[in-house]
Amino acid sequence: MTAEEERELYAELVLQCAESVPRGRVTTYGAIADVVGERLGRGGPRLVGNVMATHGAAVPWWRVVRADGSLPPSHGEEARQAYLEEGTPLRASGSVDLSLAFWQPGLRAE
DNA sequence: GTTATGACTATGG
DNA sequence: GCCATAGCCATAA
Numbered sequence: 001m002t003a004e005e006e007r008e009l010y011a012e013l014v015l016q017c018a019e020s021v022p023r024g025r026v027t028t029y030g031a032i033a034d035v036v037g038e039r040l041g042r043g044g045p046r047l048v049g050n051v052m053a054t055h056g057a058a059v060p061w062w063r064v065v066r067a068d069g070s071l072p073p074s075h076g077e078e079a080r081q082a083y084l085e086e087g088t089p090l091r092a093s094g095s096v097d098l099s100l101a102f103w104q105p106g107l108r109a110e
Numbered sequence: 111g112t113t114a115t116g117a118c119t120a121t122g123g
Numbered sequence: 124g125c126c127a128t129a130g131c132c133a134t135a136a
Contacts, residue, residue: 046131047133091124093124095124
């Protein structure tokens, strides 16, 4: 398998995790990195971030947040409206309440 | 091979 | 919970 194919595979698994998050729930970069890293033997939250930056347009990226429940300032505004639509539990600061909304991601096949 | 960078995380304040 | 610092993984120059 070429390096490029591995990147695509990694990306696809990350997208699966993002897609597995139901409406009104969110997950974290670290959780996805853990699941995909366990499957492919490599990982790291930054890799997940890189994948989202590249292929994020194809999935509900607003359901993937940082470990503290907040999003990058660049996408906070756009995500906030999606949260209001989906009924995602938000804190006053605008961050997601992970204790209520956290979803453990998973792959379609093991 | 070394350095810089990124949609990150853990820890301490 | 937010800010600063250090650590981590892969890619690009």
